[in-house]
Amino acid sequence: MVKKTQPSKTEIEKILARAEEHETNYKRVLADYQNQERRFKEMQGQFVKYANATLLEKILLNIDSLEMAQSHIKDAGLDIVIKQFIETLKTEGLQLIESDGKLFDPKTMDCIEVVSGEKDKVIETLTKGYLLNEKVLRPAKVKVGNGVIARSESDAAISQSN
Amino acid sequence: MSKIIGIDLGTTNSAIAVMEGGSAKIIPTAEGRNTFPSIVEPIKNLVGDVAKRQMVLNSENTIFSVKRLMGQKFSGKQAQKTKEIAPFEIAAGKDGSAIIKLGGKEYTPQEISAKILQKAKADAEAYLGTTVTDAVITVPAYFDDSQRQATKQAGEIAGLNVQRIVNEPTAAALAYGLDKGKNETVVVYDLGGGTFDVSILELGDGVFEVKSTNGDTFLGGDDFDHKIIEYIVSEFKKENGVDLAQDKQALQRIKDAAEKAKIELSSATETEVNQPFITQRDGNPLHLTMKITRAKLEELVDDLIQKTIEPCKKALADAKIEKSAIGEVILVGGMTRMPKVQQVVKEFFGKEPNKSVNPDEAVALGAAIQGGVISGDVKDVLLLDVTPLTLGIETMGAVMTPLIERNTTVPSSKSQVFSTASDNQPQVEIHILQGERPMASDNKTLGSFILDGIPAAPRGIPQIEVTFDIDANGILNVSAKDKATGKEQKITIKNATNLSDEEVERMKQEAEKYAEDDKKKKELVDKKNEADTLIIQTRKVLKDSGDKFDSAAKEEIEKSLNELEEEIKKPETTTESVDAKLKVATELVQKHAEALYKAAGEKDKAEEPKAEEGKAEEAKTDTKTAEEGEVVN
Numbered sequence: 001m002v003k004k005t006q007p008s009k010t011e012i013e014k015i016l017a018r019a020e021e022h023e024t025n026y027k028r029v030l031a032d033y034q035n036q037e038r039r040f041k042e043m044q045g046q047f048v049k050y051a052n053a054t055l056l057e058k059i060l061l062n063i064d065s066l067e068m069a070q071s072h073i074k075d076a077g078l079d080i081v082i083k084q085f086i087e088t089l090k091t092e093g094l095q096l097i098e099s100d101g102k103l104f105d106p107k108t109m110d111c112i113e114v115v116s117g118e119k120d121k122v123i124e125t126l127t128k129g130y131l132l133n134e135k136v137l138r139p140a141k142v143k144v145g146n147g148v149i150a151r152s153e154s155d156a157a158i159s160q161s162n
Numbered sequence: 163m164s165k166i167i168g169i170d171l172g173t174t175n176s177a178i179a180v181m182e183g184g185s186a187k188i189i190p191t192a193e194g195r196n197t198f199p200s201i202v203e204p205i206k207n208l209v210g211d212v213a214k215r216q217m218v219l220n221s222e223n224t225i226f227s228v229k230r231l232m233g234q235k236f237s238g239k240q241a242q243k244t245k246e247i248a249p250f251e252i253a254a255g256k257d258g259s260a261i262i263k264l265g266g267k268e269y270t271p272q273e274i275s276a277k278i279l280q281k282a283k284a285d286a287e288a289y290l291g292t293t294v295t296d297a298v299i300t301v302p303a304y305f306d307d308s309q310r311q312a313t314k315q316a317g318e319i320a321g322l323n324v325q326r327i328v329n330e331p332t333a334a335a336l337a338y339g340l341d342k343g344k345n346e347t348v349v350v351y352d353l354g355g356g357t358f359d360v361s362i363l364e365l366g367d368g369v370f371e372v373k374s375t376n377g378d379t380f381l382g383g384d385d386f387d388h389k390i391i392e393y394i395v396s397e398f399k400k401e402n403g404v405d406l407a408q409d410k411q412a413l414q415r416i417k418d419a420a421e422k423a424k425i426e427l428s429s430a431t432e433t434e435v436n437q438p439f440i441t442q443r444d445g446n447p448l449h450l451t452m453k454i455t456r457a458k459l460e461e462l463v464d465d466l467i468q469k470t471i472e473p474c475k476k477a478l479a480d481a482k483i484e485k486s487a488i489g490e491v492i493l494v495g496g497m498t499r500m501p502k503v504q505q506v507v508k509e510f511f512g513k514e515p516n517k518s519v520n521p522d523e524a525v526a527l528g529a530a531i532q533g534g535v536i537s538g539d540v541k542d543v544l545l546l547d548v549t550p551l552t553l554g555i556e557t558m559g560a561v562m563t564p565l566i567e568r569n570t571t572v573p574s575s576k577s578q579v580f581s582t583a584s585d586n587q588p589q590v591e592i593h594i595l596q597g598e599r600p601m602a603s604d605n606k607t608l609g610s611f612i613l614d615g616i617p618a619a620p621r622g623i624p625q626i627e628v629t630f631d632i633d634a635n636g637i638l639n640v641s642a643k644d645k646a647t648g649k650e651q652k653i654t655i656k657n658a659t660n661l662s663d664e665e666v667e668r669m670k671q672e673a674e675k676y677a678e679d680d681k682k683k684k685e686l687v688d689k690k691n692e693a694d695t696l697i698i699q700t701r702k703v704l705k706d707s708g709d710k711f712d713s714a715a716k717e718e719i720e721k722s723l724n725e726l727e728e729e730i731k732k733p734e735t736t737t738e739s740v741d742a743k744l745k746v747a748t749e750l751v752q753k754h755a756e757a758l759y760k761a762a763g764e765k766d767k768a769e770e771p772k773a774e775e776g777k778a779e780e781a782k783t784d785t786k787t788a789e790e791g792e793v794v795n
Contacts, residue, residue, distance in 0.1 A: 021538075024538075025538075029183070032182050032183045033183070035182075035290065035291060036182070036183060038291065039289075050194075065436075065438045065439075068438055068439035069438065069439065071439075072439060072447050104216070104219060106208060106212045106213070106215040106216035107212055109215065110214075110215040111215060111216055111217070111218045111219040112218060112410065112411070112414045113218060113410050113411070113414075114218060114219055120219075126411055126414070135194070136193075139215055141414065144218075144219045
């Protein structure tokens, strides 16, 4: 008779534990993969939409300079050039963040200075903000009112409403 | 089991990472950035960039650098120093610990940190598409028990099970992959946005021990920015007599420009600051245009960089370690991108610092790796190997045809269908190769076998499917199957990925060195194969067409084919000479074939000229497939 060799109980347990470990690892890797695939699909769309973001950010700096020049020399021709420029960028998904006179919103605006004026209202836009395909590309840099509508500037600077 | 995320809960900025597919990855924030400011406005519940943007407007309700208050007594030095610079109110809470008072409410530093962690959790959940419940959070090595406890509580408030609190330098060392096997002393030099830390770690058997730590809690990138701003303002004043420091709007523009210049000077040696219409004088606009060289920047910030040396000396002394005993110096924090910082570190420690990991992300990545170790993710998944060299087989003309490309992650498998190179070929030899060179003989032979019993058929007709399958242990199985008969042969090659680093390097270098020669050789083989196909196909057509060609034409074509055949066989033949003869023969064949169709068309239009055309087409497509892949006999 051939004697059957039975693996011991602990050995079976060990093997089962290993099998389970491998199954968990397999599932984990599969899940990683599926998530990655899903994200990849999302990213493909995003990639097309936001591929220009870095370039646009740089171009916006140049537009800022053009606008600053325009506010100084006030040339009708240059005005057309700037408008043309912005129109072109609009076709690429760029959109101006309306800020002047609006309620301050930290999601789209960056408060640089608090000045006298209606509370929490944008008193002045220093640099225009822009959205690219509905996402903030660059927040608008603004001055926000402190609630003190004062005649004299110095008063307003000292008193802070709360 | 859900993932354990790693969180670098920083003084100025925080970052999140997770293990994915066996490596740590930074999780982008909802705003699309890799880090976010550790700034909180608890009343409106704003965290990160959004909180930062309303800071000027709402300074007394906006909390930054809360990490400095974690687990501190109000009467303590750290809390008092923070109180001096903070625009928000710091007070004593119950049992004397430092708390923040705002909007008539009291907040513990834990609660504020929890807001930061909540954002981290939410952003991670959005990225992963699942709920996140577990996290590893990092703290400075010098954090004492109460500070660590406070950090853990912050995690709990945010709804996270804090699996472990890890020292920042340890996390950084993990991200640099320093836990593998070696026993050595590691210096972690961390110059961030607002704090400087240096730590000496002793690494042994995968365990990190912090031997000493030192630093300056009020030194960082912001100080560097200030130096540049000061310089620009003073230069402008010298030149134009206008003090831009009085003009908040101008100052804001200079601040942005200074940061940009600082970053640019890490890669360029000179940059230009251009801010047109910065201010006015007597109704005329003034423009700021200024060149800043890297040398100038280094001069401006030299004292700041030198300030990091004293803590380094102290840390070494405390750890009782000689500079010569240091095995590795790693850099953490955005400021370490500055070449001058790297140079000073190198000069002091006498060792080239390791900068292979993004310094802003290292700590979060390391925390994620620690999370992976806890969940068991790392141990098994990290073992995945890649094939160091391309694997392929030899095809017609002694060409190496790749099947599994270099750097493919294993396990992996790939199949491709090949055919025979000559008519009635009864067998094919599968010659398995490893290497990057296009000619078979220049690569390493891993093995070979023969698949026989292929039924007699014209060349290119049999379909031999060759499959490469390489498992996670680097064992390569190659099989070849005749699709017509189902007959199969296979071979197993062990250790197909197991090459020494030197071997891989040598083979890669050779591939580069001989790239030009190899390309020429391959071109010649391709041309020869093309000629060979033309000869065989044309002869077949001549034979099949019987007397449709007149004998003079036949003779002429046959002669050009013979000449072409001789040219191929010449040992000194070149791509150009084969090509010349090939062109002559091709033109001749085309000319006569055209005449033939014309004659056939005139004689009898019903005599299926289309069928003839079809044949000619077929011959053309055959040429293409033959070029690509046929197994040599």
